[in-house]
Amino acid sequence: MPQRFLITAILVLATLAAVALWLGRADIVGLWSADNSVKFPSEIAISSGAVYSAKFTDLHGDARTLGQWDRKLLIVNFWATWCGPCKEEIPILVKIQAKFGERDVQFIGIAADSRANVSNFAESTVVNYPLFPDELGAMEFSKRLGNRLGLLPHTVIFGPGGAVLYNKLGAISEIELNQIIAKNAPINH
């Protein structure tokens, strides 16, 4: 009887694994972690220096370079108000920023959108990290980080010093963010 059960179980598990893989949900069976991100070019031809020297103007009209966060885990989220999945994930980003802000984790939102649209959005939605509307520059910067088609949302996580730790097209989940931050956030000083 145990052998019969074993064989049945193996067949059932194998079938489940095959179905899960076919559905693109390998994470269901724990074969590897969930990652529905679109494949990026393996190389990113932009130096950390160039990343940190990138300058954007926030909603208050202040020009800021990304280098001011070079000692933090910098999470750059490219988005736009016309992008549904982008707006949908923002509450998660806000939540994680609030949770890990004191652990030197910094989100910024670079919008491929007009200043007026982003300002309107910010008036109706609480966002606890800087927003930079730059209709043209956002897309160009995102493309230089491997987003060939300029798709949104696009999130890139830079470690302290500028190394790209994570690069994802499509919405990023709370679980993913928690895992990456737990592994890479700077130790408090």
Next chain:
Amino acid sequence: MKPLKQTMLPHWRALSGGWCFSAAVVRQAVLILTIAFMTSTVRAAEPDLLEPERAFALSARFKDQKTVELRYKVADGYYLYRARFKFMVEPTTSAKLGIAKFSKGKMKHDPTFGWVETYRDSVRILLPVATLAKETEPGQPPLRLKVTSQGCADAGVCYPPLHQLLTLQPGSLGVVLPDGEADAGSTARSRQSTPQNMPPTLSEVLRKPM
């Protein structure tokens, strides 16, 4: 010498704890699992998203002297938003556009936008063109039409607004042709909302597929 079948059966019974699978059942199970795993190898790969011009393939023609007909063939797994279409004639053209008529789309409840009309598979748009007497006569300058569309993929990403320039030859019922063939009928050039005169992007340099 015993037949092979008889020597194998006791061993199989021992393995299965007395539950004897028939050879046909085992063969079917192996076949199903093999097919499932083979197809899973394809599906498990990360998706390669289409270029916007392929995801939302546009063609255009003069339906009659006063109407331009636009058709988008939307690739499987992609959709367009009705509210994001925009049409403009280039300043060099004296024509004026009327109110566009769209084929019926599908209402979709978007968590952030509420109920929105979207198009999958295809969308047909009839665009009235007023005061077009001269432009629609053969031999006259072509109508230059700017069309903006915006859509997303079910993979969970959205394309930036896609601006396409159509050059419709007067009186032509031709199809949209590639760049550089304006004289043959109508042409469509497209670009996304990206900066002009910017240095090439990483991907443009590498020319690697995603």
